[in-house]
Each structure stands twice: as structure tokens, then as C-alpha cells.
Amino acid sequence: MPFARRSHELWRELELEGDEPLLHDTGGLIICPAAGDTDERWGDFVGATEGVAQRADLDFERLDPAMARRRFPGFRIGDHEAVGFEPAGGLVMAEFAVTAHLAAARRRGAATHVNTTVTGIDTASSGAIVRTDRGDHRARRVVVCAGPWTASLSDARRLRVTRQEVYWFEADLDIWHSERNAFAIWAGAEMADYLGVFAVPPNAPLQAVKLVPEQFAIATDPATVDRTISDNDAERFFETMVAPRLNGVTNRCVNRSVCLYTNTTDDHFLIDTLLDSENVTVVSACSGHGFKHSAAIGEALAQQATGLDHLDLEPFRRNHRQPW
Numbered sequence: 313m314p315f316a317r318r319s320h321e322l323w324r325e326l327e328l329e330g331d332e333p334l335l336h337d338t339g340g341l342i343i344c345p346a347a348g349d350t351d352e353r354w355g356d357f358v359g360a361t362e363g364v365a366q367r368a369d370l371d372f373e374r375l376d377p378a379m380a381r382r383r384f385p386g387f388r389i390g391d392h393e394a395v396g397f398e399p400a401g402g403l404v405m406a407e408f409a410v411t412a413h414l415a416a417a418r419r420r421g422a423a424t425h426v427n428t429t430v431t432g433i434d435t436a437s438s439g440a441i442v443r444t445d446r447g448d449h450r451a452r453r454v455v456v457c458a459g460p461w462t463a464s465l466s467d468a469r470r471l472r473v474t475r476q477e478v479y480w481f482e483a484d485l486d487i488w489h490s491e492r493n494a495f496a497i498w499a500g501a502e503m504a505d506y507l508g509v510f511a512v513p514p515n516a517p518l519q520a521v522k523l524v525p526e527q528f529a530i531a532t533d534p535a536t537v538d539r540t541i542s543d544n545d546a547e548r549f550f551e552t553m554v555a556p557r558l559n560g561v562t563n564r565c566v567n568r569s570v571c572l573y574t575n576t577t578d579d580h581f582l583i584d585t586l587l588d589s590e591n592v593t594v595v596s597a598c599s600g601h602g603f604k605h606s607a608a609i610g611e612a613l614a615q616q617a618t619g620l621d622h623l624d625l626e627p628f629r630r631n632h633r634q635p636w
């Protein structure tokens with residue numbers, strides 16, 4: 313919660329420096345089968361989220377399915393499903409946020425080296441040498457946040473990388489505009505039934521509903537992963553996952569993309585130094601739920617690296633959890 317709250321403030325501060333809205337206050341729907349009738353990974357996800365909201369003093373509404381269908385007509389919520397609504401939830405525009413962070417860092421004097429590949433990190437007692445295809449950099453402190461490639465640059469060997477598919481479908485914006493609809497985390501009875509549904513923000517480059525299923529069954533390698541999605545895959549996804557569950561979405565798939573999740577074995581964050589050097593910190597991707605915390609995690613890491621007070625990162629160290 314401290315990271316969620318601080319990130320919320322930081323997105324708003326960062327927005328003031330540029331022209332693009334970064335955070336849209338849509339509210340968030342959480343839908344899952346009634347307790348006891350779902351995959352154990354999800355459990356009673358609505359009840360658990362309500363508990364977190366209560367402890368954090370955040371608004372959280374329980375909706376009965378009929379009320380939820382009236383209020384959010386894009387969702388064909390079943391009578392057997394539990395529904396929660398978090399009014400403070402929202403959408404962060406990921407690409408604009410990354411661009412804005414880079415620009416803000418440069419304005420404050422940071423040097424950025426894009427299109428540069430790190431080939432290795434040599435640790436030393438006084439710091440580390442970052443080796444790249446365009447020369448070496450010496451530093452007292454290094455923070456590695458390489459997403460799916462983290463294992464190749466650190467001793468975090470047990471991270472699991474999975475291939476994920478993202479789809480954008482044409483939709484009726486009277487229903488799906490982000491000012492009239494929430495985002496939804498929709499768990500099903502099986503893991504394979506999960507659907508992330510994102511309403512369409514006004515500054516989204518593609519004015520289409522973004523839909524994200526999840527799979528954790530098959531691991532992959534970022535170097536060799538198949539980045540294509542066939543027309544057949546898109547059709548099957550629409551028939552099985554979209555048409556039965558959403559209103560106002562057509563079968564015209566306007567874009568699709570493969571991306572990667574990188575997760576620890578217990579799905580929690582991983583933020584810790586290398587076993588053989590206190591000077592190199594590794595930050596896991598915490599995929600599927602990490603981006604919204606990234607502004608505050610980045611701030612805390614920068615403060616830690618420069619010896620300033622920061623939010624507590626201790627709970628994410630490896631000795632509190634399973635090994636990497």
C-alpha cells in the first residue's frame with residue numbers, strides 16, 4: 313500500500329511536467345466466481361481485496377451481479393459471480409509514463425544510453441563495472457531492472473518467464489470509453505479463464521478495448537519466444553473469451569501483441585542485492601501487477617542508492633521468501 317499510494321502521487325506530479333494524461337481514474341472492477349468455486353491462485357479474490365481496502369482505509373463497494381450489469385453494461389457478469397468495485401482504481405498509460413520518466417530524468421541531468429545492450433556486470437568491493445556493447449561504465453551503485461532478461465544479468469536464476477498475449481478489439485465507445493467504464497480483473501473458475509479488460513482512454517493511440525488473458529502453464533525464453541499471434545488464435549480468443557463475456561465489442565481485432573511476464577515462484581516482488589555484492593540491486597518485474605508500483609519503487613531505489621531515507625524495501629528481500 314505505501315508504494316501504491318506514493319506511485320499515485322508521483323504519476324500526478326509527473327503529469328504536470330508534460331502534456332499527456334498518465335493516470336485515468338476509471339475505477340476498477342473485480343469479478344470472480346463465488347468463494348470456494350475458483351482456482352486456488354485466485355481464492356476469494358473479491359473478499360481478499362475488500363480486506364486489503366478496509367485495512368488501508370480505501371473505499372470498496374460490493375455489488376450484486378444485477379446491479380453491476382446495470383452500472384457497467386459492457387460486462388456480462390453471471391449471477392453466480394462475486395463483484396467488487398474500487399472507485400480509486402485507474403489506468404496508467406504505460407508507454408507515456410516510461411517516456412515521461414525518461415524525459416524528466418534527462419531534465420534533471422541524468423544521462424541515458426538507449427539502444428545499448430548490457431553484456432555483463434562485474435562486481436568489485438567499491439562498486440561495479442557495467443559492460444555494454446558501447447563501452448564500460450563504472451558505478452558505486454547499480455540497479456538492474458531487466459524484466460524477462462533479469463536472470464542473464466544477475467544471480468536470480470529461478471525467475472519464471474511466460475509468454476502472454478494482448479489483444480485490441482474494436483468496440484462501441486459509448487460503452488467502453490474510460491470515462492464511462494472501469495477496468496476489470498475478471499478471474500474465472502480456471503486460471504485459463506482469466507481476463508483483464510481495459511476501457512479505452514481518450515489518449516490511447518488505439519481507440520480499441522485492450523484485453524489480456526494470462527497463462528502460467530508454459531515457461532519460455534525471451535531469446536527464442538514466438539512473438540506472433542495468428543488470425544486463428546485471435547478468432548478463437550474472441551469466440552471463447554470475449555463474445556460470451558463482453559457486450560459492445562466486435563470481432564475485429566485491430567492489434568495483437570506478445571509480451572512476457574517475469575515472476576518469482578510466489579508472485580511477489582523481488583528487490584534485493586546480489587549475493588556477492590551489496591552494490592548491485594536487482595528489481596524483479598513482478599509481472600501482471602508491477603507497473604502501477606514502479607514510480608514509487610524507482611524513487612525508493614534512487615533514494616537508497618544515494619543514501620537517502622526511503623520506503624521500506626526489506627519485505628522484498630530474498631531471505632524473507634523463497635530463494636530466487
Ligand SMILES: Cc1cc2nc3c(=O)[nH]c(=O)nc-3n(C[C@H](O)[C@H](O)[C@H](O)COP(=O)(O)OP(=O)(O)OC[C@H]3O[C@@H](n4cnc5c(N)ncnc54)[C@H](O)[C@@H]3O)c2cc1C
Pocket residue numbers: 428429430431457458459460461462465476477478508524571572573595596597598599600601602603604605
Ligand atoms: C500482458 C501484460 C500485462 C500487464 N498488465 C499489467 C497491469 O495491468 N498492471 C501492472 O501493474 N503491470 C502489468 N504488467 C506488468 C508490467 O508490464 C511489468 O511489471 C513491468 O513492465 C516491469 O517493468 P520492468 O522495468 O521490471 O521490466 P520491463 O518493462 O520488461 O523492462 C526491462 C527493460 O530492460 C531492457 N533490457 C533487458 N536486458 C537488457 C540488456 N542486457 N541490456 C540493456 N537493456 C536490457 C529491456 O529492453 C527493457 O526495456 C503487465 C505485463 C504484461 C506482459
